[in-house]
Amino acid sequence: TEIYTEQIVGSVRCVQETEGTPYHLNAHSSFEEAIFELTLGSYTVFNFKNISTGECSIYVPPRSLVFLVNQARYTYEYSIPQRKLDKIANGELLFRKVRIELTFRKVKKVSCQCNFPSYCDSQNRLHEARLKQLTDNQQDQASLQE
DSSP: OOOOOOOEEEEEEEOOOOOOEEOOOOOOOTTTEEEEEEEEEOOOEEEEEEEETTEEEEETTTTTTEEEEEEHTTTTTEOOOOOEEEEEEOOOEEOOOOOEEEEEEEEEEOOOOOOGGGGGGTTHHHHHHHHHHHHHHHHHHHHOOO
């Protein structure tokens, strides 16, 4: 008899119309490569940014499953902007509604050996400085919005 000791961590969050998520990079040390996010109810917009490639926004329709793997998982910070409506690529204005966000991650059992050590909290102590800079930037942005 085989015993499976894999552990998937799931979270469920009810997101109100104007709620957002600040920019963040998921820790490499805690979870395996793939992160899955299912969005139900309203659409959402993910903003991605990377030191090398800059920023981009991705419209995510209702009932969509987003896979964050490889570079998207390990090197891009992402956020969901805090606002009531979005202007999507075709110029259409969409008003946000309540959505349900289900996120799934597989718990990592060994230290991270990803191909992105400069971004990795397991392989690079400079990552801590990058996180502090990101937190400071978020606090500055919050102060400007007040």
